[in-house]
Amino acid sequence: MTQAEPAADGPKTDPVLAGYRRSIDNIDAALVCMLAERFRITQAVGEYKARTSLPPADPGREAQQVTRLRRLAVEADLDPEFSEKFIRFVIEEVIRHHQQHQAAEVEKG
Numbered sequence: 001m002t003q004a005e006p007a008a009d010g011p012k013t014d015p016v017l018a019g020y021r022r023s024i025d026n027i028d029a030a031l032v033c034m035l036a037e038r039f040r041i042t043q044a045v046g047e048y049k050a051r052t053s054l055p056p057a058d059p060g061r062e063a064q065q066v067t068r069l070r071r072l073a074v075e076a077d078l079d080p081e082f083s084e085k086f087i088r089f090v091i092e093e094v095i096r097h098h099q100q101h102q103a104a105e106v107e108k109g
Helices: 015-051 057-077 082-109
Strands: none
Touching: 015 082, 057 082
16 A cells, blocks of 8 residues: 555545544634634624724725735635635624624613
8 A cells, every 4th residue: 555545444544644634623623713712802892893883894994804815815825715705704793793792782872
């Protein structure tokens, strides 16, 4: 068996594939932790915006982020379309949270 061939009993025992999968699992765990931290910070931003009557969305900032992440994606040899879809999904979720903070602030006040 060469390095490129899977083990005879399948991918579950293929040590090369298992190593790749461990690396992917570690990266996935890091991504989840990074997203959790990002959302902790954006929650604080949403609370601040609600207290100071700032709008939940900031289209100028969002456009800057999309442009910046597309550039970073190209530099990292990642599909910029994918990176834009990803950040737009994150931004939409952040705005939804900010809108919830705005609604809660209105109910208080």
